[in-house]
Each structure stands twice: as C-alpha cells, then as structure tokens.
Amino acid sequence: KAGVTQTPRYLIKTRGQQVTLSCSPISGHRSVSWYQQTPGQGLQFLFEYFSETQRNKGNFPGRFSGRQFSNSRSEMNVSTLELGDSALYLCASSLSSINTGELFFGEGSRLTVL
Amino acid sequence: QQPVQSPQAVILREGEDAVINCSSSKALYSVHWYRQKHGEAPIFLMILLKGGEQKGHDKISASFNEKKQQSSLYLTASQLSYSGTYFCGTGLTGGSQGNLIFGKGTKLSVKP
Numbered sequence: 001k002a003g004v005t006q007t008p009r010y011l012i013k014t015r016g017q018q019v020t021l022s023c024s025p026i027s028g029h030r031s032v033s034w035y036q037q038t039p040g041q042g043l044q045f046l047f048e049y050f051s052e053t054q055r056n057k058g059n060f061p062g063r064f065s066g067r068q069f070s071n072s073r074s075e076m077n078v079s080t081l082e083l084g085d086s087a088l089y090l091c092a093s094s095l096s097s098i099n100t101g102e103l104f105f106g107e108g109s110r111l112t113v114l
Numbered sequence: 115q116q117p118v119q120s121p122q123a124v125i126l127r128e129g130e131d132a133v134i135n136c137s138s139s140k141a142l143y144s145v146h147w148y149r150q151k152h153g154e155a156p157i158f159l160m161i162l163l164k165g166g167e168q169k170g171h172d173k174i175s176a177s178f179n180e181k182k183q184q185s186s187l188y189l190t191a192s193q194l195s196y197s198g199t200y201f202c203g204t205g206l207t208g209g210s211q212g213n214l215i216f217g218k219g220t221k222l223s224v225k226p
Contacts, residue, residue, distance in 0.1 A: 004155075033214070042116070042201060042218035043156070056213050090155065098214045099144050099205025100163070105155035 002026065004093050004106035012112045018079040021109045025072050025093030031055075032074040033098050034066060037088040037108070046089075048098050049074055056098070078111075086113045115140060117204045119217035126192050126224050134187040134220045136202030144205035145178050145185040146214065151198040159187075159200075189222070197224045 005024040013019050025032050033048040033056075045058035049068035066076040072093075078085055088110050092103035117138045126132055136145060147159040160171060162178035162185060173190040189196055199219040206213070 035216070040218060043203075043216035045213050045215060048213075058213060099146075099207065100161070102158045102161065103146075103148075103156075103214075104158070105148075107155045 004091060004104050006089075006091050006106035006109050008109060009107065010110045010112075012114060013081050014114050015081055015083060017081050018077060019081060019111060020075055020077045021089055021091075021111075023074045023076075023091030023093075023106060025074070025091075026104055029093035029095055029104070030072055031094045031096070031098060031101075032068055032072060033092050033094070033103065034074070034076050035090045035092065036060075037090055038086075043090065046076065081113045083113050086111060116215055117202055117217040119200075119202055119220050121220060122218070123221040124223070126196075126222065128194060128224055128226055129191050132189045132192060132222060134189075134200050134202075134222070136185045136187070136204070136217055138183045138204050140183065140204070140206055142178075142180070142183050142204050143207050145176070146203035146205070147176055147185075147187050148201045148203065148216075149196075149198045150201065150219075156201060192222075192224045194224050194226065197222055 031050045034046040035043040048056040052068045063079045068074045088108040090108045092105045094101045120135045145162045148156040150156040176187045178185045201219045203214045203216045
C-alpha cells in the first residue's frame with residue numbers, strides 16, 4: 001500500500017515569490033491536512049480538506065491557501081513568500097476526522113526562502 | 115491553545131523509564147501521540163479519547179486525565195529505537211469541525 005507522497009521534497013525560493021506544494025494521500029483517504037514544522041515550534045496546523053472542501057483552518061495569514069481535487073490529491077500554495085515561511089511542510093491523510101483518527105504523514109516538502 | 119509538553123528534552127540510558135506529559139488549558143476530547151525520528155515523517159503511536167482510558171502498545175502506554183486535561187506517555191525499559199521527538203496533539207471536539215493542535219515536542223535520546 002503506497003504511503004503519502006509529497007512533491008517536491010526540497011525547494012528554494014526568494015522573497016516575494018510564490019510556491020505550490022503537492023500531496024497525494026493514501027488511496028481511499030479523503031481527508032488531507034497540512035502542517036508547518038519549524039524548529040522549536042512543533043507542528044502548526046494549516047488546514048484540512050475533506051472531499052474537496054476545506055473543513056478546518058489554522059491561524060495562518062491568507063497567503064497560505066490550499067485545495068483538494070476530486071481524486072483527493074491536495075495542493076497548498078504560499079504567495080508573497082517571506083523569510084519566516086522557511087519550514088518543513090507536512091501533509092497527512094486519514095480515513096476519518098483528524099481529531100479522532102490516525103494521521104499518516106508524508107516525508108514533507110522542505111522550503112527555503114532566501 | 116497549544117498544549118504544553120514537558121520535559122522539552124530527556125536523555126536516558128537503555129532500559130530506563132521515561133514519562134512525557136502533555137497539558138492543555140482547554141477541555142479535551144482526544145489526545146494523540148506521535149513520534150518523529152530525525153529526517154523522517156511523524157509516526158502514529160496512539161489516540162486516547164475522552165473517558166480517561168489508558169492505552170498501551172508493547173512497552174509504551176499512555177493515560178488521559180480528563181479532569182486535569184492532561185495526558186502522560188510512559189516509555190518503559192527504553193530501547194535505542196525509542197529515540198526521537200514525541201508530539202502530543204489535542205482535539206477539542208469529536209466532530210469533523212475540529213482542529214488537531216500539536217505541542218512543541220519532547221526530544222528523547224536513548225544512549226547505549
């Protein structure tokens with residue numbers, strides 16, 4: 001059974017640019033959630049999508065957005081990049097609600113903003 | 115609203131025990147525990163739902179004290195493979211409209 005796949009694994013951008021990250025969930029999983037991980041801050045919840053609808057949203061500015069496609073694949077976009085956006089972005093898929101079920105994480109996309 | 119984990123870091127010798135605590139200021143519905151090894155994805159350990167149930171898996175177990183909104187993760191007779199960062203995540207509701215908020219993590223190092 002294939003796991004959660006995130007692409008690209010590494011990328012470097014400059015301030016002001018935008019970036020799109022992709023996440024392919026485990027087959028059959030309809031929930032996809034995104035997290036930002038930085039040293040010392042743990043995993044910060046960005047948003048969750050379920051059946052193409054954003055179901056929950058964390059406390060991040062509007063520069064962070066996402067979407068989910070009919071095949072459950074999800075993308076997140078960060079516009080007008082800032083230095084502080086440098087982080088590991090993790091995607092997780094699950095069968096049920098994120099606060100009652102097991103999350104299966106991908107290995108992440110490491111974004112560096114220069 | 116972010117749960118507070120303690121300690122922030124702990125160093126053990128193989129065979130020693132450890133306890134990692136997770137506290138919230140909010141009434142909790144669920145507590146989740148994950149372990150992340152360096153450079154790898156977080157891996158699910160267990161979920162504890164409202165009801166104070168204690169769970170266990172091999173030599174790792176956890177409890178959930180509803181009254182205190184606290185959870186503790188117990189690692190018994192630690193092995194080298196237990197090294198990593200442990201995160202607790204807290205859910206405030208059981209429905210679909212709820213976030214999962216993670217603590218900042220506890221770094222556990224097990225030495226031979």
